[in-house]
Amino acid sequence: MVFTKHRLVVMIFPIIFSSLVLTSCQKTQDEVSQESTETVEVYNRDNLPSELQELVDQGDAQAQTDLGSMYYQGTGVQQDYAKAVELYEKAASQGFADAQSNLGLMYYQGTGVQQDYAKAVELYEKAASQGLTQAQTNLGVMYENGRGVRQDDTKAVELYEKAVNQGAAEAQYNLGWMYYQGTGVRQDYAKAAELYGKAANQGFAKAQYNLGWMYYQGVGIGKNYAKAVEWFEKAANQGHSSAQSNLGLMYYQGLGIGQDYAKAVEWFEKAANQGNAEAQTNLRVMYENGTGVR
Numbered sequence: 001m002v003f004t005k006h007r008l009v010v011m012i013f014p015i016i017f018s019s020l021v022l023t024s025c026q027k028t029q030d031e032v033s034q035e036s037t038e039t040v041e042v043y044n045r046d047n048l049p050s051e052l053q054e055l056v057d058q059g060d061a062q063a064q065t066d067l068g069s070m071y072y073q074g075t076g077v078q079q080d081y082a083k084a085v086e087l088y089e090k091a092a093s094q095g096f097a098d099a100q101s102n103l104g105l106m107y108y109q110g111t112g113v114q115q116d117y118a119k120a121v122e123l124y125e126k127a128a129s130q131g132l133t134q135a136q137t138n139l140g141v142m143y144e145n146g147r148g149v150r151q152d153d154t155k156a157v158e159l160y161e162k163a164v165n166q167g168a169a170e171a172q173y174n175l176g177w178m179y180y181q182g183t184g185v186r187q188d189y190a191k192a193a194e195l196y197g198k199a200a201n202q203g204f205a206k207a208q209y210n211l212g213w214m215y216y217q218g219v220g221i222g223k224n225y226a227k228a229v230e231w232f233e234k235a236a237n238q239g240h241s242s243a244q245s246n247l248g249l250m251y252y253q254g255l256g257i258g259q260d261y262a263k264a265v266e267w268f269e270k271a272a273n274q275g276n277a278e279a280q281t282n283l284r285v286m287y288e289n290g291t292g293v294r
Contacts, residue, residue, distance in 0.1 A: 056087070061096035064088070068102065072111075081112030092123065100127035101135040108138070108147075117148030128159065133168035136160070140174060144183075153184030164195070172199035173207040180210075180220075189220025200231060208235035209243045216246075225256030236267065244271035245279035252282070252292075261292030 055063035068087030071080045085106055091099030104123030107116045121142050127135030140159035143152045157178055163171030176195030179188045193214050199207030212231030215224045229250050235243035248267030251260045265286050271279030286292050 059090070059094070061091040061094045061099065064091040065096060065099040065102065068099065072102070072106075081106070085112040092126075095126075095130075097127040097130040097132040097135065100124075101132055101138065104135065104138065108142075117142065119148075121148035128162075131162075131166070133163040133166045133171065136163040137168055137171040137174065140171065144174070144178075153178070157184040164198075167198075167202075169199040169202040169204040169207065172196070172202075173204055173210075176207065176210065189214070191220075193220040200234070203234075203238075205235040205238040205240045205243070208232075208238075209240050209246075212243065212246065225250070227256070229256035236270070239274070241271040241274040241276040241279065244268075244274075245276050245282070248279065248282060252286075261286070263292075265292040 052063055052067060056067050064087045067077075068084045068091065069075075070077050071087065072084035073079070085103065088099045088103040088106065092103050100123045104120045104127065106112050107123065108120040109115070121139065124135045124139040124142065128139045136159045140156040140163070142148050143159065144156035145151065157175065160171045160175040160178065164175050172195045176192045176199065178184050179195065180192035181187070193211065196207045196211040196214065200211045208231045212228045212235065213219075214221050215231065216228035217223070229247065232243045232247040232250065236247045244267045248264045248271065250256055251267065252264035253259070265283065268279045268283040268286065272283045
């Protein structure tokens with residue numbers, strides 16, 4: 001049978017969405033490690049680590065926030081969003097910025113409470129005024145999207161810049177998109193590439209992907225297929241499906257890396273398994289043409 005030689009679909013456009021973030025629980029040597037590969041003991045109120053429970057009962061805001069994060073994530077305790085809200089509220093009422101920000105996220109998500117964007121904004125504002133980068137970033141997202149506040153790109157940029165000045169990767173990524181799009185600022189591809197680079201160097205996958213795209217296109221930065229491959233690969237190794245799909249295409253075309261149809265299939269498969277439509281189409285073409293597969 002003679003197979004029709006179909007063409008692979010073109011590169012996809014960069015991710016554009018701004019992201020909300022959750023303040024991580026402050027870790028100490030005695031605290032349950034989320035990175036542990038060992039089985040984590042599940043505690044209840046009666047057998048929580050005595051030191052943590054004692055601090056919570058004494059009204060220690062840091063301990064309340066840490067335990068709230070454990071309940072939110074289900075780390076070391078049975079996941080309980082209502083309990084997380086209760087603990088965050090106690091710490092937030094003491095003016096603890098991390099708790100205010102985390103509680104704001106729960107109101108934004110409608111997790112453990114009724115969804116309320118205006119309440120989320122109120123809490124983010126309190127934490128942002130204390131210089132917490134996660135809150136500044138999330139508040140910027142609220143202004144960018146007009147959720148709980150009147151939409152205001154200029155205000156979003158202002159908030160992102162505050163967090164960027166403290167080195168926050170999510171804010172660098174979001175502000176990079178504002179410069180890329182020319183929203184709230186004058187369009188500046190070079191500035192966008194610079195900001196994506198800062199976030200990418202901190203391991204932020206979406207920024208790595210967008211930076212790879214800019215190298216591929218030669219937008220705001222010199223065209224460099226090898227660099228595009230490098231950044232697509234970094235994002236792909238973190239499970240970013242669009243980066244996996246694009247990396248597969250780079251292997252297929254032999255751009256910035258030696259042509260390797262088998263590797264192209266491998267990356268298309270990884271992206272396709274996550275539901276990436278472009279990768280699914282490309283993988284189908286590879287099988288129809290018998291390229292890189294047996």
